[in-house]
Amino acid sequence: MPVIIDGTNGVSTPNTFAFKNRLINAQLLINQRGVSGTVTLSAGAYGHDRFKAGASGCTYTFATTNNVTTLTISAGSLQQVIEGLNLESGTYTLSWTGTAQGKIGAGSYGASGITGSITGGTNTTIEFNTGTLSLPQLEVGSTATSFDYRPYGTELALCQRYYQQVAGPNNYRVFGQFYNTTAGRVFCPAYVPFRAAPTITVTTLTGQAIGSGASTFSSTASLILNTDAVSFDLTGGSPSRTTYQTLVFDGLLAMTAEL
Amino acid sequence: MYKLIKNSITNEINVVQRLSDNAFIPFDPANTDYQEYLKWVAEGNEPLPADEGV
Numbered sequence: 001m002p003v004i005i006d007g008t009n010g011v012s013t014p015n016t017f018a019f020k021n022r023l024i025n026a027q028l029l030i031n032q033r034g035v036s037g038t039v040t041l042s043a044g045a046y047g048h049d050r051f052k053a054g055a056s057g058c059t060y061t062f063a064t065t066n067n068v069t070t071l072t073i074s075a076g077s078l079q080q081v082i083e084g085l086n087l088e089s090g091t092y093t094l095s096w097t098g099t100a101q102g103k104i105g106a107g108s109y110g111a112s113g114i115t116g117s118i119t120g121g122t123n124t125t126i127e128f129n130t131g132t133l134s135l136p137q138l139e140v141g142s143t144a145t146s147f148d149y150r151p152y153g154t155e156l157a158l159c160q161r162y163y164q165q166v167a168g169p170n171n172y173r174v175f176g177q178f179y180n181t182t183a184g185r186v187f188c189p190a191y192v193p194f195r196a197a198p199t200i201t202v203t204t205l206t207g208q209a210i211g212s213g214a215s216t217f218s219s220t221a222s223l224i225l226n227t228d229a230v231s232f233d234l235t236g237g238s239p240s241r242t243t244y245q246t247l248v249f250d251g252l253l254a255m256t257a258e259l
Numbered sequence: 260m261y262k263l264i265k266n267s268i269t270n271e272i273n274v275v276q277r278l279s280d281n282a283f284i285p286f287d288p289a290n291t292d293y294q295e296y297l298k299w300v301a302e303g304n305e306p307l308p309a310d311e312g313v
Contacts, residue, residue, distance in 0.1 A: 196289035
């Protein structure tokens, strides 16, 4: 196993120790919510997957070059809450590239390479203030090592434990059938089980009655929200359809189990 | 402000609607939105009742 010690990266073991980074979406390539341009978040609101605004909100822009996304945080702060299930007790090092300052938990802001103590099993917040930020990494030990690049699909699945979104039209992941002429029930399985039963937001109440065309609905009802699937009714449909006709949801379904 | 939502299938109230953004929140103690709702109730607030007959 190669171990490299130099003045630039400190101690690094290239291409080894996969999953040493306890941050999720650290490459910032996963953007299920589709934020763009100048991203302005109120306190606690999420932008790129797993990253949310701090107590004073957050404003940032971003650019992706060669699969590395760099944020420029111009106001407020950006946080990631790491689920306690993914943390053991010990000393951790937080490193990144850029001019932003970061902190671990209730610690003080500092430049890349700061260390802090974390209690295993306890949700822990890492936070960055204004400046540029890319490739953040939180790892066990008191030394920052090379960045833990992970496969895109793996990273997406990790994010989907906390957030999943389905957008129409004709998205056959959310489908069901009419149970009378103006209402139907649709189901959406989770790609990966959610951390907790998710909060859902249903936007644009439209669907397709297969073979007949589009229907619009006036309300949502009878929700069943579980960690492995959600179900809800679309009621007040127009025009009338045939009972038992297949229904595909066309709108936007956002499901969140964030921390 | 919140409104309780009754499930017509189970006839149970196990979801609450956050009216500010129309989000539907399950009664799951691990859900952070539900934790916020419980905090709101603990402060002396009351949700709107569920619609009858839904």
